Amino acid sequence: MSRREEILQKAMAIPNMPMPVQKVLAYIGNPDADLRQLAKIIEFDPGLTVNVLRMANSSFFGGGAKVSTVKEALMRLGLGRLYQLVIASGVAPLARYAIKGYGLRPGELLEHSVAVAVASETLARELGVVAPPYTFTAGLLVNIGKTVMGSFLEVDAAPILTLAHEQHISFEQAEELILGINHAELGALLLEKWGIPTPIVNVVRYRLRPDESPEPDLALDLVHVGDVIAKMTGIGMGIDGLQYAPSEAAFARLDVSPQQMENVMVAILEQIAEVRDILMENTL
């Protein structure tokens, strides 16, 4: 069996998201979903309830007068936002582990993932474009493959990094040479297996190489540049550091200016603490 096959086999054995999360996602996928019924399902689960309330009351997602019931929270957040939040709550626990082989302490990868998600949405605001609704969630999930490699498969990233430095290639290219697969593709395959919607899976798959995506996608470009910005700030950076090559084409498609990039850097520093705490503290 090749290293790639071995990795895929092990990764596919990783348990799906917690049951309450799966239930809510299945329900939202139903065309007759109604908010009242959904509120009931969520109220069944204390962890999700707390997350939904905190998210609705956070300044990043909600703002305004405090809400105290799940129903009010749903009215404020809307179905789309709620959907993202539920996925985030389901996957965030995976990002909280220490990822030893990648030089990440507990919580650091989650912090980085939140920075990517916040950067992607903030970038859209800065550019005056409407981010597709799945942008934030996709941003949050882009590192799931690193979690899988580092914690579940106990991959040691040090030789990968050495190869990348020696050959002047990006970290994910070195992953491919050594492991037969990079963390972006691995993450996408896992999310696909979990039934996460295709637009999100595609962003995760192509976020390091947006120009290889079969279809142009604004969310993908936002997450690509958001990821670059998050890496540069250093928030939750692993040993791979800045060993990645940004796509000039994606920067050009979005028409980002250096000033706008700086504004996003400032904004993520101000906003990540709030979002991270919501996802960090409530275990499902």
Add this chain to the structure above:
Amino acid sequence: MEIVVNISDMKVTSRARDVLVTHALGSCLGLAAYDPIAGVAGLIHCLLPLARDAKTPPKNPFMYVNTGIPQMIRAMYGRGATREHLVLKAAGCGRMMHISNQFDTGASNIAALKKLLQINEMRLSAEDVGGTIPRTMRLFADTGRIVITSCGRSWEL
């Protein structure tokens, strides 16, 4: 005691047993300053080169090279440090592979620092900047020793 300097943060100490540390320098600039005679140490972690709006002072001056570093050095003077004895060492300012110059914040950060020092007729005694590696920077307040850690290796600066 280890004192953590966060992103866009600055700390100064006169206690010899303190160690100032900043983690996760990507494109950010870490600048350590030490006066061996006065026994004063300072460390700053700047995100960006310039606070652009000259009229309104930035909410957090330590975010920027051009506002944060003068403030750190003044704070050190306030504790008895002098310009003649200050030893300055820089780290960080990394860059993504092949990123175009206009988005190379790391290069802008080190350029802003060098310009600031030139105007004030000061100089860096050492620097470990650029490349793609993440860096952690430690300043030992007893001796002014600087240790950079990256990818499981450490070296003195």
